[in-house]
Amino acid sequence: MTTISGLAKAGGVGVETVRFYQRRGLLGTPDRPLGGGAAGSVRRYGAEDVRRLRFIRSAQAAGFTLDQISELLQLDAGQDRARARALAAERLAALDAKIAELEAARTALRRLAHECGKSDEGRCPIISAFDE
CATH class of the missing domain: 1.20.5 (Single alpha-helices involved in coiled-coils or other helix-helix interfaces)
Known part of the structure; x- marks a missing residue:
């Protein structure tokens, strides 16, 4: 599990890019954990989020638009x-x-x-x- 900063770094983008993808519905936004504790109320991202972010970046590098990437992500789920x-x-x-x-x-x-x-x-x- 990692923070948004760690996710951004793993995907080779900035934090604002991650947030932009979240607003566009390409990436999910995890809930904040309840209570304070050692982790505070910081959202945590997992390996699937990293995979998805890398997919988005690779598809963009191939020239796909964000709308097309969104459709590709949906197709991935539906085969x-x-x-x-x-x-x-x-x-x-x-x-x-x-x-x-x-x-x-x-x-x-x-x-x-x-x-x-x-x-x-x-x-x-x-x-x-x-x-x-």
């Missing part, structure tokens, strides 16, 4: 593999589109840099392209 595959296919299509966009930008920038290097006369083609 709906078809919907999980559909979400992954949607994400792959979005990544493919972004890659194509980035490759086109790289090609255009290479061309502009080549044109810019041809001459020191006149306006720089790179600056001109961004001015349009």
Whole structure:
């Protein structure tokens, strides 16, 4: 069992990120223990909370939105593999589109840099392209 600070550290995020995920319903908020005692009234998080937080971070790194992550978490409980595959296919299509966009930008920038290097006369083609 760990505190919110320990949970955040284990997940590689800040405490405010944990609280944000709690507000979004992605992470649960444990009850405070009754009475004072040595533990005080500090909420405690377990291994499942750490696993869930790491899942959220990994899914974000793959480009899933928080809404999609919420759905994936629900699918995890229900074992709906078809919907999980559909979400992954949607994400792959979005990544493919972004890659194509980035490759086109790289090609255009290479061309502009080549044109810019041809001459020191006149306006720089790179600056001109961004001015349009």
